[in-house]
Amino acid sequence: MSNIKTVGVVGAGAMGSGIANLFAQNGYQVILRDVEERFIQAGMDRITKFMEGSVKRGKLTQEQMDETLGRIRTTTDLNEFKEVDFVVEAIIEKMDIKQAVFKELEGIVREDVILSTNTSSLSITEIASVLDNPARFAGMHFFNPAQVMKLCEIIYGLETSDETINIVKELAESIRKEVVIVKKDVPGFIVNRIMIPQFIEAIKVLEEGIASKEDIDKAMRYGLNHPMGAFELQDYAGVDIGYHVMNYFAKEFGDNRWTPPTLLKNMIRAGRNGKKSGKGFYDYDKK
Numbered sequence: 001m002s003n004i005k006t007v008g009v010v011g012a013g014a015m016g017s018g019i020a021n022l023f024a025q026n027g028y029q030v031i032l033r034d035v036e037e038r039f040i041q042a043g044m045d046r047i048t049k050f051m052e053g054s055v056k057r058g059k060l061t062q063e064q065m066d067e068t069l070g071r072i073r074t075t076t077d078l079n080e081f082k083e084v085d086f087v088v089e090a091i092i093e094k095m096d097i098k099q100a101v102f103k104e105l106e107g108i109v110r111e112d113v114i115l116s117t118n119t120s121s122l123s124i125t126e127i128a129s130v131l132d133n134p135a136r137f138a139g140m141h142f143f144n145p146a147q148v149m150k151l152c153e154i155i156y157g158l159e160t161s162d163e164t165i166n167i168v169k170e171l172a173e174s175i176r177k178e179v180v181i182v183k184k185d186v187p188g189f190i191v192n193r194i195m196i197p198q199f200i201e202a203i204k205v206l207e208e209g210i211a212s213k214e215d216i217d218k219a220m221r222y223g224l225n226h227p228m229g230a231f232e233l234q235d236y237a238g239v240d241i242g243y244h245v246m247n248y249f250a251k252e253f254g255d256n257r258w259t260p261p262t263l264l265k266n267m268i269r270a271g272r273n274g275k276k277s278g279k280g281f282y283d284y285d286k287k
């Protein structure tokens with residue numbers, strides 16, 4: 001196994017905090033970076049709250065929680081990444097901002113350090129195009145919440161070396177993830193490529209008046225053994241996120257079959273973005 005002991009996580013948002021928690025809980029030292037102290041604090045609060053829940057449920061001891069927190073160091077200064085052995089980036093989903101961070105990182109980290117991105121939809125090849133050595137760059141795609149969801153998609157960019165992929169794979173397995181290798185840099189990788197058509201078809205079945213949303217969800221839960229139906233899942237993940245991914249796929253693949261159905265467009269116009277906004281396909285009490 002490569003000698004990875006300290007992992008640098010860029011971005012302390014929903015995913016970055018979960019990823020930092022995951023590595024620290026599995027014995028790695030973590031340096032967690034965000035642009036402002038308040039975002040770091042919010043990330044650390046999320047980590048603490050998540051682990052407090054685990055302690056309450058008896059899945060973690062108080063001692064393990066304290067040790068995990070003790071392994072996470074936070075900073076707003078990217079220069080502290082000169083110590084890290086591996087980088088995962090989980091910042092805002094914007095190409096130019098991700099590229100700027102990696103360009104800066106390349107001047108800070110050692111030459112043997114692998115750089116990876118948790119992007120859900122951007123091109124791995126395009127992010128890596130700003131690097132002098134794109135062979136050491138890969139996609140490392142976790143699912144939300146990163147501490148719970150078992151899958152990690154590892155993605156080749158056009159220039160990624162096999163050695164890089166092997167190291168990322170070993171690392172993901174060392175934090176007890178189930179790994180799949182995505183051999184080509186395509187929009188949606190595996191999971192979103194398969195999930196989005198299910199969302200589109202579920203919305204069309206609803207639009208065509210074939211069944212109620214409740215029955216479509218029920219059919220998926222009991223007929224396909226999915227833990228959530230398409231509408232429950234869209235509300236949970238963010239209706240707007242699915243909508244943006246569909247538009248992105250339509251543009252990238254140049255194929256109208258990915259175009260968001262009219263009902264979904266209207267949901268976005270009405271601010272029905274899912275659980276986070278109190279209403280999506282279903283209504284939720286805002287507490």
Ligand SMILES: NC(=O)c1ccc[n+]([C@@H]2O[C@H](COP(=O)([O-])OP(=O)(O)OC[C@H]3O[C@@H](n4cnc5c(N)ncnc54)[C@H](O)[C@@H]3O)[C@@H](O)[C@H]2O)c1
Nearest residue numbers: 011012013014015016034035039090091092093119120144
């Ligand atoms: N939310 C999900 O379900 C999910 C799942 C898998 C992958 N992703 C991907 O993970 C990434 C992060 O998503 P998220 O949901 O955690 O977003 P988020 O908005 O919760 O967090 C992003 C964080 O990045 C910080 N940030 C912005 N620019 C930065 C910079 N230059 N350096 C350091 N930090 C910076 C922001 O302050 C914020 O705290 C995105 O690429 C997204 O596509 C998200």
